[in-house]
Amino acid sequence: MGRKPCCAKEGLNRGAWTAMEDEILVSYINDHGEGKWGSLPKRAGLNRCGKSCRLRWLNYLRPGIKRGNISDDEEELIVRLHRLLGNRWSLIAGRLPGRTDNEIKNYWNTTLSKRNLQSHGAGCSNHPQAKPPPPPPQAGGEAHALPEGTSSSPIRTKALRCTTTVLAAAEGVHEQGRAAPEHVAEEDQLGDCLSIGSIDLDLEGIELGFMMSPWSGDGGGVGGQHFGAPGTEGMGNDLEELLGLGVVGEDGNGDGHGGLGDLELAWL
DNA sequence: AATCCACGCAACCGCCGAATT
DNA sequence: AAATTCGGCGGTTGCGTGGAT
Numbered sequence: 001m002g003r004k005p006c007c008a009k010e011g012l013n014r015g016a017w018t019a020m021e022d023e024i025l026v027s028y029i030n031d032h033g034e035g036k037w038g039s040l041p042k043r044a045g046l047n048r049c050g051k052s053c054r055l056r057w058l059n060y061l062r063p064g065i066k067r068g069n070i071s072d073d074e075e076e077l078i079v080r081l082h083r084l085l086g087n088r089w090s091l092i093a094g095r096l097p098g099r100t101d102n103e104i105k106n107y108w109n110t111t112l113s114k115r116n117l118q119s120h121g122a123g124c125s126n127h128p129q130a131k132p133p134p135p136p137p138q139a140g141g142e143a144h145a146l147p148e149g150t151s152s153s154p155i156r157t158k159a160l161r162c163t164t165t166v167l168a169a170a171e172g173v174h175e176q177g178r179a180a181p182e183h184v185a186e187e188d189q190l191g192d193c194l195s196i197g198s199i200d201l202d203l204e205g206i207e208l209g210f211m212m213s214p215w216s217g218d219g220g221g222v223g224g225q226h227f228g229a230p231g232t233e234g235m236g237n238d239l240e241e242l243l244g245l246g247v248v249g250e251d252g253n254g255d256g257h258g259g260l261g262d263l264e265l266a267w268l
Numbered sequence: 269a270a271t272c273c274a275c276g277c278a279a280c281c282g283c284c285g286a287a288t289t
Numbered sequence: 290a291a292a293t294t295c296g297g298c299g300g301t302t303g304c305g306t307g308g309a310t
Contacts, residue, residue, distance in 0.1 A: 038295060055279065090298060110276055
């Protein structure tokens with residue numbers, strides 16, 4: 001099981017991609033589909049390492065990628081999910097259609113982590129779990145960002161990537177997702193959470209508690225899939241399913257994505 | 269106007285687990 | 290069952306850009 005040599009190969013192009021390379025990659029993938037990254041460069045005629053091609057595709061060229069302008073809703077969700085999951089960027093990205101793990105990671109590292117450092121007390125802090133300072137880069141691999149002395153731990157799951165091609169509908173969702181700003185202002189006060197139900201999960205030995213609440217009352221019915229209203233069968237789903245709610249396949253979906261906005265997770 | 273500095277983003281690196289042989 | 294390969298993830302680095310001095 002030695003490390004694979006991967007791309008530390010001489011003679012391969014590195015650094016920024018050219019428009020020509022992008023074009024070659026896109027057209028190759030359009031014709032042959034994703035996958036086989038190791039041999040893709042050769043087959044496509046790219047002088048790049050496979051991983052580099054994959055990264056370029058996933059983070060930049062893939063259809064449906066949204067870039068920049070992270071909305072308030074998205075930001076809010078990132079913060080919440082990060083609190084919940086730690087640095088599971090791919091998992092977080094799975095809940096943000098059109099966003100990539102890399103983008104979210106960058107956004108966190110540049111914007112939110114700083115903001116969180118400053119904002120003790122601002123807005124989100126009356127919760128014990130509020131804002132661990134950005135995860136001290138792990139000691140021990142993936143031990144994630146745990147506010148010490150807490151009883152909670154980021155959930156470890158496998159990432160459910162929403163590789164979805166993003167649907168136009170999602171855009172609207174982001175705009176409308178939060179119909180009531182006031183709600184957001186209060187949302188961290190968990191007591192005020194518009195809870196429509198709560199569940200306890202025991203996932204991989206970790207006991208979790210959630211409260212779920214509709215993100216917005218009406219707001220155009222964001223997303224549409226409110227999993228598990230109390231008493232519905234969705235309630236028993238495990239966390240992956242829960243977080244992957246609405247995760248749909250490549251083609252999927254329409255609006256299957258539960259979307260931002262249709263639920264809110266908060267630590268009990 | 270020129271230089272310096274801080275920031276944001278794209279890309280790379282290394283590790284890990286899953287799949288395959 | 291063990292070895293090898295592949296794909297994916299998270300952390301880190303380096304470059305380009307914009308703002309401040």
